[in-house]
Amino acid sequence: MQGNASTATTQPMIPLPHRILKVRRETGDVFSIETQPEGDESDFHFVPGQFNMVYVFGVGEVPLSISGDPARTHTLTHTIRSVGWVTQALKKMKKGDRIGVRGPFGTPWPFQEAAGNDVVIVAGGVGLAPLRPVIYKLLAEREQYGNISILYGARNPDDLLYGKELEKWRGRFDLHVDATVDSAKRGWMGNVGVVTQLIPKAISDPDNTLAMICGPEIMMRFTVNELQKQGIENSNIYLTMERNMKCAIGFCGHCQFGPEFICKDGPVFSYERVRNIFGKREI
Amino acid sequence: MKSLQPILEEHPFFKELEPKYFELLVGCASNVRFEAGEILFHEGDQADRFFLVRQGKVALEMAPPNKEPMIIDTVEEGLVFGWSWMVPPYQWHFDAHALTLVRAIAIDGKCLRKKCEEDHELGYELFKRFFSVVTERLQHTRVQLLDVYGAQV
Amino acid sequence: MASSPRIGAKYTLDREALQNLIVELTDSGYQVMGPTMRDGAIIYDAVRSIADLPEGWTDDQEGGTYRLEKRLDNALFGYNVGPHSWKKFLFPPRQKLWTAKRSDQGFEIHPEEEEPLRYAFLGVRSCELHAIAIQDKVFMEDAYVDPVYKARRENLLIVAVNCGQAANTCFCVSMNTGPEAKAGFDLALTEVIDNDRHYFVAEAGSERGTGLLEKLSFESADSQEEAAANAAVNRAAEQMGRTLNTQGIRALLQDNPDHPRWDDVAKRCLSCANCTMACPTCFCSTVEDVTDLSGDHAERWRSWDSCFNLDFTYMGGGHTRHSFKSRYRQWMTHKLSTWHDQFDTSGCVGCGRCITWCPEGIDITEEAAAIRKTPKSQEKKK
Structure with missing residues (x-):
C-alpha cells in the first residue's frame, strides 16, 4: 500500500x-x-x-x-x-x-509490466477519470513505453470528458487518440459507433501490448473480447472494478467479488485473475 | 487508366476470394469521390451499389420522427457499407454523407445481383462476407441500444 | 494441593472452584461473560456467579427449531451453542466510529475513544474458539487493523468448555474445529458428572491460565478423571448431528455458480439474514451517517450488515445481487469456499447456528451435499 x-x-x-x-x-x-x-x-x-x-x-x-x-x-x-x-x-x-x-x-495500474511495451487505454464514459492519472504518468515518462493509444467511448459528444485535454493529446505525435460516441447530431465530425471498433487500428504488436480498461462492466466485457480477438493475452489485459463499498479496508465485506475484495485486492485486476467470475451475473 | 483489380484484391473484404471472381467484380466497380458534406444517398433512394471506403469518413444518419437527424454510425477507410442492394425492395434505409473527402470503390449491385443469380457459388461467397458485416453492425447497434454509459451501472 | 500448575497438564476443580474463578476474574477487573438464560434461549451475557449459569438445562435443536428442556442432572454447561455468539462483544453489533461537529472551518471529526474493555469469556466452545481465530484474521491480521476489535481481543481472557454432547445441528468434527478445545484458550474445562460427583477437568493453555489455576483450589487429575473427561468429549464427537464433506469444496463451489441447486434453495430462502447474524464468523458491516435536527452534529455508526440484504450491493442505480439465489450463493460460497482464498481458512466452524436459526430450516450441509452430488463436470457428461 x-x-x-x-x-x-x-x-x-x-x-x-x-x-x-x-x-x-x-x-x-x-x-x-x-x-x-x-x-x-x-x-x-x-x-x-x-x-x-x-x-x-x-x-x-x-x-x-x-x-x-x-x-x-x-x-x-x-x-x-x-x-x-x-x-x-x-x-x-x-x-x-x-x-x-x-x-x-487499492492497487495501482501495472506500470512496471507496461514498461517497454505498447499501451492501449480503453475508457468508457466516466471511466476515463480513473485512467487520466495513468495518461499523465505515461506521458511524464514517455520514453519508457512503446506506442500509446487512448481509445474512448461515450454516450454522445457532450458527454466526452476532458475535451480540451483530449484535443491536446490528439495533437501529440507520440500518442494515438481516438474517440467514438453512441450517437451524435449532425455537425459531429468524429466517430459514431462502439469503442471496440477503435481497437483493431490501435494494435500493431499484440504480443507486446498491455491494455488498461475502465468503464461499465458490460463495455469492459466487449472490450476484453475484442482485445483477445486482436491477439492480446489475458495476462496483459487489466481492468478496474467497482462495487458497493463502506470501509475500503477489507472489513465491511460489501465489495466482495468472488474471492476478491475490490478495495484491497483491486480495484485494478489483471483479466487473467478475474476471468472466471468476470461477466458472471450477480457475482 | 489503372485497373481497379489490385485495389479490390488488397481490400480485407475480399480476402481469400477466388481470383477468378476479381475480373468480374472489376467489371461492376468504379472509382468514386465525394467532397466533405456531399450526400452519397438518401433514405428511400434506389440502393443499387455498395462502397469500399479507401479514404475518409462517411456518416450514416437516420432522422427520428419530428427530430433532427442523428448520426448512428460512421464508416472509415478499410470498411464496407451498404447491403440494401441485396434485399428487395433495394432501397437505402438511412442517409449517408461524407464527413471528409471520401474516396471509395462503388460496386454496382444490379450488375452483381445478376452475376450472383448466374453463379450461386459467387453469391454464397458474397453473402457470407456481407453476413459477417451485417452481424457485426447488428451487434454494435445492440450495444449502442444498451446505453451502457447511462446512469445505470 | 498439587505443585504449581503447568500448561497442558490436567487438573480437577469442583463447583466451588468454578464459583471462585468467576469471582477471581471479576475482582481482577474482567467483565465476565457467559451463558445465561433469557427469553427461552441460552445467550451470552454478564455472569456474576454460577447461579447465573443455565444449570440443569439443555437445548433441543433442529433445522428451524430451538427449544430448552430440563436435564435430568444439574450440569452447568449441558447444552450447545445458542443464537448468540461471542462476536457481539469483540465486534459490536452497533458501534460509534466518530462524531463530527460543525465549526468555523466547516467541521471537525472526533474519533470515538473507548477505554479498552476487559472481557473474560466463560464457556467458549471449541467451534467458537475457531470462530474467534477466524475473525482475528479479518480484523487484525491483514493490511489494516480494527482498533476496537484489537484492543478488546488483546485484553480478552478465555475460559473454554469442552462439549460433552452435540446438538442435531452440530458438525464441528467435519470442520475439524471440535469438539475438544485444542488451542486459543487460557483455561479449558470439561464438565464431568459421575454419579454424585460433579467436577471439572481443567487444562491451562497460557500463563494467564496457570496463574488463574494457582489462585483456585485444584488437584492434579488422576487417570480416571482424565478418562471421564475424554469420554465426555468422545460422546459429543459421536453425537454430531450433521456432517459436511469438505474435500475439494473450495473448487466445487467456485466451479458451480450456475448449479440448479441455487435456484432450488432460492425458493426456500427468505433472505432474512438470520444465518449471518447468528454466524460467529460473518463479519460484514455497514455504516450509517446520522445528524441531529440542528444539523450541527453528525455521527458515524458501524453496524452488522448481511449479504442477504438487497442494499448490500447497491451502486449507482442498481443492485449487483438482486436475486435471492445470488445472495444465498454468495453467502455459502464465501463461507465454505472463497474464505479460503481470502483468509486461508474455511469461514465455517460447524456450529450449526445457521441451520437452527433459519426459519425455513435451510441446512448448509445439505445444500453443499446437493451440489456435490451433481457437480458441473458430471452434468456435462449426461
Missing part, C-alpha cells in the same frame, strides 16, 4: 480534512473537485488506480477514484458523476468548503 500509509493504517476509519480549491463542471452531470489536505501533511501522494473515500459533513461517504495528476501532490482531484445523495451534495460545494478524505486505497 502506498500513499499516505501512516494515517491510513493507524486510523483508517477517520476522514482527514481537505479544503476545496475548485469545483469544475465537466459535462452535464459530471464535475471535478480539486482539494488540498489541511492537516500537518499538505501533500497527497497516490498511485494511479487508487481511490479515496470522500465524506460530506452530515451527508455521508462515497468511494471515488482519483482523476488528477499523481505528480501534482499539492492537489487531489476527483471526477464525479452526481447520482446519489453524497455526490449531489458534493456538486453543490464551493471553493473553501471542507470535505473529509480517507485514503488512498
